[in-house]
Amino acid sequence: MEDSIEATVSGPAPRHPLAYRDYRLFWVVRFAGVIATMSIVVVLGWQVYDIARSDYGMSRSAAAFQLGILGFVQFVPLLLLTPVSGLIADRFDRRRVAAIAIGVDMLVATGLGLATYYEALSLPLLFLFAALHGVARIFFGPAMSSLAPNLVPAPVIPRAIAVNSLAWQFASILGPAVGGLLYAVFPSLPYIVAVGLMALSVLLVSLIRPVRRPDVDRKAHPWRQIREGFSFVWKDRFLLGAISLDLFAVLLGGVTALLPVFARDILEVGPVGLGWMRAAPGIGAGLVALWLAVKPLEKNVGVKMLIAVGVYGLATAAFGFSRELILSLCVLIVLGAADMISVFVRTSLIQLNTPDAMRGRVSSISGLAISASNELGELQSGIAAALLGATGAVVFGGAGAILVTVIWAFWFPELKNARTFAPVYRE
Incomplete structure (x- = not known):
């Protein structure tokens, strides 16, 4: 069957990704x-911390450590299955892989909704559902990330990434806020709404027309192909630097894991306030993504990425000192804006510097780094909060992210020397 780009284009190719039907479906998904x-994540974090404090009678530090465990149980399946998920994205229909992954997440949301409705929640049960949620994300991420470049021509990819980020960031604003509000109305409601949205996603992703599969040797041994993906990233200092920068900066500077502590016991704003704090980074990121969709970055992209990561660390440390909700929200908006610039540059560089036959595996490795920085970052935050308190953990993490940025600027000069998004690999 014809490639979806070729089937929708006659004459000069449109310059905007939303001009392509299949990309529009992808965007809505x-x-x-x-x-x-995001609705599930914010409610799940609140339930873990609240149950630890109320049902188990844990101290603030001990309950904060449970949030670290929540991140860890999601990371373990990611660590074990991510290499396999990348290979599957390269060898099988990426649309079907994504649809199956969403279906698994629907089962997770259904189970959480029922357990919440019948008041049958416990920490082990929440951790089990969190791990299954992690499994679904393992296969969904590489399949969708590697599918996107197949839906638009190469020159449109940076703008497509920015527009894709709009979907992500605006949903990141709505998701936590909606989750917190719905939970306040009826605790099971966020999970019910999540099931409906996931069902819609399965339908729409199945409507995307088949794309030309990458030229992958399907007779080669799977483990050899998995090693090829890791070897490709390891030998390319450009990709290695971009991926590892995000890994270590967010690993240290992640603040989201401890937001339930600030919402419940420091700022005392409850689940609704937690929802707004989870949404605040998305507001900053969404505004930047909107700007990038209209006017993408084109020059000195590497330096701008490094500066953005440094600002991210500074904003993280500032949040730790804040004791007013409005100030905390403003700092989180700045944090999200800086993170969006970093994500846009890094994602564009990775996608445009990776051959299509490798995109699934490289996307899975990048996804593993992101997940490691998020989930292991939650574990690190939980341990640091148990030792230093929530404020100390956040400030320490922000300072660590700034230090990582400085080190990476000298350790990987390829990053600061990246002037444009022009591919540097040779197929």
Whole structure:
């Protein structure tokens, strides 16, 4: 069957990604899926911390450590299955892989909704559902990330990434806020809405027309192909630097894991306030993504990425000192804006410097780094909070992210020397 780009283009190719039918479907899938996921994440974090404090009678530090465990149980399946998920994205129909992954997440949301409705929640049960949620994300991420470049021509990819980020960031604004509000109305409601949005996502992703599969040797041994993906990233200092920068900066500077502590016991704003704090970074990121969709970065992209990561660390440390909700929200908006610039540059560089036959595996490795920085960052935050308190953990993490940025600027000069998004690899 014809490639979806070729089937929708006659004459000069449109310059905007939303001019392509299949990309529009892809965009809605991302938007609906992220709203569902973020609603689940914010409620799940609140339930773990609240149950630890109320039902188990844990201290603030001990309950904060449970949030670290929540991140760890999601990371373990990611660590074990991510290499396999990348290979599957390269060898099988990426649309079907994404649809199956969303279906698994629907089962997770259904189970959480029922357990919440019948007041049958416990920490082990929440951790089990969190791990299954992690499994679904393992296969969904590489499949969708590697599918996107197949839906638009190469010159449109940076703008497509920015528009894709709009879906992600606006959904990241709505998801936590909606999740917190719905939970305040009826605790099971966020999960019910998430199931409906995921069902819509399955339908829409199945409507995307088949794309030309990458030229992958399907007779080669799977483990050899997995090693090829890791070897490709390891030998390319450009890709290695971009991926590892995000890994270590967010690993140290992650603040989201401890937001339930600030919402419940420091700022005392409850689940609704937690929802707004989870949404605040998305507001900053969404505004930047909107700007990038109209006017993408084109020059000195590497230096701008490094500066953005440094600002991210500074904003993280500032949040730790804040004791007013409005100030905290403003700092989180700046944090999200800086993170969006970093994500846009890094994602564009990775996608445009990776051959299509490798995109699934490289996307899975990048996804593993992101997940490691997020989930292991939650574990690090939980341990640091148990030792230093929530404020000390956040400030320490922000300072660490700034230090990592400085080190990476000298350790990987390829990053600061990246002037444009022009591919540097040779197929």
